[in-house]
Amino acid sequence: MKINSIVLENFRNYRSLELSFDEKRNIIVGENAQGKTNLVEAIYLTAFARSFRAVNSAELIMFGEDTGRVSTDITSDDIEKNISITIRSDGKKMIKKDGKIIRKTTELLNNVVVVLFSPDDLRIIKDSPDRRRAFINREISQMRPAYYEVLRRYNDALRQKNALLKGFNKNRFVSDNGSDDEMIDIFDSQLADCGYEIIKYRREFTEMLSDEASDIMNNISAGREKLRIEYKTSCDFISSAEGREILYSQFRHNRDRDIHNGYSTLGPHRDDLEFYINDIDAKKYGSQGQQRTIALSLKLAEIRIARKLLDESPVLLLDDVLSELDLDRQRFLVNEIEDVQLFITSAEPNAEVIKELRGGTLFRVEEGNITRVSKY
Ligand SMILES: Nc1ncnc2c1ncn2[C@@H]1O[C@H](COP(=O)(O)OP(=O)(O)OP(=O)(O)O)[C@@H](O)[C@H]1O
Ligand SMILES: [Mg+2]
Structure with a gap:
């Protein structure tokens, strides 16, 4: 499974973002409070129709706006699909798969399977x-x-x-x-x-x-x-x-x-x-x-x-978790997941294991904007 690209509109601190991803490794670096976890949250939303941290989905809408939207192009079962989720101010969501409304969450699950690993999980x-x-x-x-x-x-x-x-x-x-x-x-x-x-x-x-x-x-x-x-x-x-x-x-x-x-x-x-x-x-x-x-x-x-x-391999989201593990465990982790599309966020671009990673793309997040920096 792959996340090919994402469009965010009034989602958290992203006013408007269009981004395509690396099919292997995406390293997303940025200082605190710039929008790293918000991006991970948008990807997670595509898989579950809910956030892992917002109690009410309305929190996902950019402050002062009425609706927010996440639209994601994915590949699963070798088929390209689009999942779009519009969030309204009452917290209700409209989910579409390839333009058609999905009424049951069960129909969404399983299109893209993500595994999220964040510092909370260590507890x-x-x-x-x-x-x-x-x-x-x-x-x-x-x-x-x-x-x-x-x-x-x-x-x-x-x-x-x-x-x-x-x-x-x-x-x-x-x-x-x-x-x-x-x-x-x-x-x-x-x-x-x-x-x-x-x-x-x-x-x-x-x-x-x-x-x-x-x-x-x-x-x-x-x-x-x-x-x-x-x-x-x-x-x-x-x-x-x-x-x-x-x-x-x-x-x-x-x-x-x-x-x-x-x-x-x-x-x-x-x-x-x-x-x-x-x-x-x-x-x-x-x-x-x-x-x-x-x-x-x-x-x-x-x-x-x-x-x-x-x-199929799921998509792995590592939100800020590498720095919580010692170098041996970091290496073990990245070796075990060779064939998995990976999203790593980090406030420390110089982390040893990130420097060792090859075959990916580096992105920089700044105040709700993301720029592609370089290929590894
Ligand atoms: N609904 C919202 N509308 C606008 N901005 C928001 C909204 N929700 C959160 N934010 C802003 O998003 C920022 C936090 O983003 P995020 O959690 O992605 O940070 P981060 O880059 O992961 O930081 P850290 O390295 O500290 O984990 C904060 O500045 C917060 O005020
Ligand atoms: Mg974060």
Whole structure:
């Protein structure tokens, strides 16, 4: 997959930009607050229809403007496509693929698969479980858009169930309204349907992730560190014909506790990933360096998994992350991704590994303008 070119109109600090990219390596340098991450964000938007940092998409529109637009020419499956996303001031987006409106995000995912690696990702092991859930949700959604749909249905049911639970009379453990009990039961049934699928997808993905990431970790550490990743679910999960029923009856049994707490206490929205190095819990006992190496291994594993599942290489966005890694890890990273179209942003154009890179184009960002400086 390749990002061939991009047009930005009133997007963040870009008034109007038209830029074509190198099919291999794009090194984007510039001082702080010039628009490096904003460009990465625009590319990311093309893949997911949402930003990795804006809470509301309206933030993406240039200050004082009504709409913003990102239009990207990409190549995937050897076919050239155009993805255009217009953002309105109410945060709504109009997405078009080759000029035709796309109504469902699932139709957008999978056109271009991007792997983003930013300094935040280096904290994924230490961060709270919701960060890790967001990570697997995003990765599986990109490669398996059906997952995105089932996750959306699960979250809808969960939101509605939680709204009902909040209204229950906690002291009496009963609702004021008998039909609320029936509604809770309907939601639990939906949560069991979708939850079963979600856990199944996540367990499968975690197995692939564990295999690939442990191989990479093995290479980085010269065989010293054996990584294992496990999916830890809050439920009794059995991958079989009865799995869905078992989940549903667990939700039923747990209902008093849900009512007491005022929210749903069981289900994939409470699950987590666990990381072990040489069988020791890396979240609790891993050194900062080990935790960073796991994060790097995860990113590289994502690329390998995408290659396997999609038969194509994804696009890699390295936002300001090289300077956070030591030189050995930087070199390991750039060697592992020879065949991947790469976007690297950096405030330090003289970073050693950037000087070593060959076969790319250097761009300079200044106050929302980007100029092509040279070929490497
Ligand atoms: N909606 C917006 N409209 C106009 N300008 C914006 C908008 N959102 C952010 N900016 C501006 O964009 C700039 C930040 O851009 P960006 O995050 O891309 O910086 P950067 O080059 O990645 O910097 P760093 O090296 O510090 O990460 C800031 O000056 C900010 O004020
Ligand atoms: Mg930045």
